[in-house]
Amino acid sequence: METIIGIAAGILTSISMLPQLIKILKEKDVENISPYMITILLSGVSLWVVYGVMLGEWPIILSNAFSVFVNVTLLICYFLFSKNS
Amino acid sequence: METIIGIAAGILTSISMLPQLIKILKEKDVENISPYMITILLSGVSLWVVYGVMLGEWPIILSNAFSVFVNVTLLICYFLFSKNS
Numbered sequence: 001m002e003t004i005i006g007i008a009a010g011i012l013t014s015i016s017m018l019p020q021l022i023k024i025l026k027e028k029d030v031e032n033i034s035p036y037m038i039t040i041l042l043s044g045v046s047l048w049v050v051y052g053v054m055l056g057e058w059p060i061i062l063s064n065a066f067s068v069f070v071n072v073t074l075l076i077c078y079f080l081f082s083k084n085s
Numbered sequence: 086m087e088t089i090i091g092i093a094a095g096i097l098t099s100i101s102m103l104p105q106l107i108k109i110l111k112e113k114d115v116e117n118i119s120p121y122m123i124t125i126l127l128s129g130v131s132l133w134v135v136y137g138v139m140l141g142e143w144p145i146i147l148s149n150a151f152s153v154f155v156n157v158t159l160l161i162c163y164f165l166f167s168k169n170s
Binding site for chain 2: 005009032036048
């Protein structure tokens with residue numbers, strides 16, 4: 001039971017940035033997005049990947065590698081679409 | 086060593102939404118924020134709290150309870166500051 005809750009929690013937190021990325025790609029506007037949020041989150045999920053590799057835990061590695069990918073894309077979009085604001 | 090990496094990763098992912106919240110509170114504008122991001126993330130971190138309670142793991146409970154608090158505040162701000170967009 002804990003495992004199911006853990007997997008569900010992991011999937012939800014991993015995919016949560018996806019609608020934000022889609023919204024930015026559609027609107028090409030990042031005015032209200034905090035770049036600190038993206039960079040801190042990116043550092044965090046990168047460390048989770050390192051942690052997963054150390055423990056050899058594939059669910060931790062995969063879900064966080066996915067988050068790294070989404071957040072790197074978010075960061076690229078941020079720099080592409082920010083108007084020096 | 087894994088524990089240190091895990092704690093650092095947990096702290097970073099927990100505090101990542103804080104600069105976003107501060108930015109919204111300052112600008113009172115949420116036009117580019119995805120409400121789906123907030124609600125999915127809120128469901129995810131809430132499940133992590135349940136998971137932590139099931140395992141009796143205080144670091145999981147505390148870091149995610151903090152995220153629940155930040156995300157609930159974000160969601161309230163979203164509804165306060167959204168202009169029916």
